Amino acid sequence: MKGCTHTDQIRDVKPHAHACEECLKKGDTWVHLRLCMTCGNVGCCDSSKNQHATKHFHSAKHPIIKSIEPGENWGWCYIDEVELDFP
Ligand SMILES: [Zn+2]
Ligand SMILES: [Zn+2]
Ligand SMILES: [Zn+2]
Numbered sequence: 076m077k078g079c080t081h082t083d084q085i086r087d088v089k090p091h092a093h094a095c096e097e098c099l100k101k102g103d104t105w106v107h108l109r110l111c112m113t114c115g116n117v118g119c120c121d122s123s124k125n126q127h128a129t130k131h132f133h134s135a136k137h138p139i140i141k142s143i144e145p146g147e148n149w150g151w152c153y154i155d156e157v158e159l160d161f162p
Pocket of ligand 3: 111112113114115116131135137
């Protein structure tokens with residue numbers, strides 16, 4: 076089974092805001108929010124038109140995100156393309 080080899084990049088981060096900061100700046104809306112587990116950046120999901128969480132991975136090279144939607148605790152590694160469980 077393929078696993079994630081980047082879990083050492085997970086930090087004890089807190090979301091900067093419960094909003095996509097990039098979308099707020101542009102006055103855009105988003106669908107769901109994803110938290111970068113390395114730096115605490117909050118970005119919007121791939122169902123959102125701006126896909127800032129994925130853009131953050133490409134620019135910052137932080138591979139692991141987690142959903143911060145209520146009741147969701149799954150994460151995702153963009154490099155390994157595997158789902159991760161967060162407590
Ligand atoms: Zn990984
Ligand atoms: Zn966004
Ligand atoms: Zn980050």
